[in-house]
Amino acid sequence: MKKILKTSINLIPYIMLVVSFILIIQVAFSIKKGEVPSVFGKSVLFVETNSMEPAIMTNDMIFVDTNADEFHVGDIISFHRPDQPSLIITHRIIEIKEIDGVNFYTTLGDNNNFTDDWETDFSEDYIVGKYLSKSGFLGGIYQFAFSQGISLLFISIIIIFLAIGGMELYSIIKTLNQAKDKKMLEEKEKMIEEELEKLRKQKQEMDKDK
DSSP states (O other), X not given: OHHHHHHHHHHHXXXXXXXXXXXXXXXXXXXXXXXXXXXXXXXXXXXXXXXXXXXXXXXXXXXXXXTOOOOOTXXXXXXXXXXXXXXXXXXXXXXXXXXXXXXXXXXXXXXOSSOOGGGSSEEGGGEEEEEEEEEXXXXXXXXXXXXXXXXXXXXXXXXXXXXXXXXXXXXXXXXXXXXHHHHHHHHHHHHHHHHHHHHHHHHHHHHHHO
């Protein structure tokens, strides 16, 4: 029982690794399909244009707080483009108007010279969240692994994880089998010892009768 408990405890890091890997796959495929993945109130988006350079560079991976509920002039936000909701835009707020208690936002890319009609006076309903930080390194990895679909590298990573999981599973099964064999051997030795003890007692009784 103790060995089984120990084996279960040893499995915890691998379970966490698998869960993390599943989350990474979920986030990556959500981005690929143009959806907005969110984990613990944070989203990850891939920037494909230069409209926010130099603050945010093309091919950067950005992190967005989807729980944010207050936005001010100067904040960088990600939002669904009102005339094409499937597109996510990340621009800076340059104006906020309040009409009948409802805020309407106008944005502009840092690298753009003018504001487009579709980013003028849109409601908060279109906002995904507030920009937190960026990573060019993660953006480069994403671009390499997913820009041309599921790459050989990504397939290799999956195979490696499956191989590691398979080896660990084999090791666990082997350990359990060894424990089972050891227990059976101990039971056999105990039975043999009991039989020998019976024979010794029988011999003692026969010697007494003589």
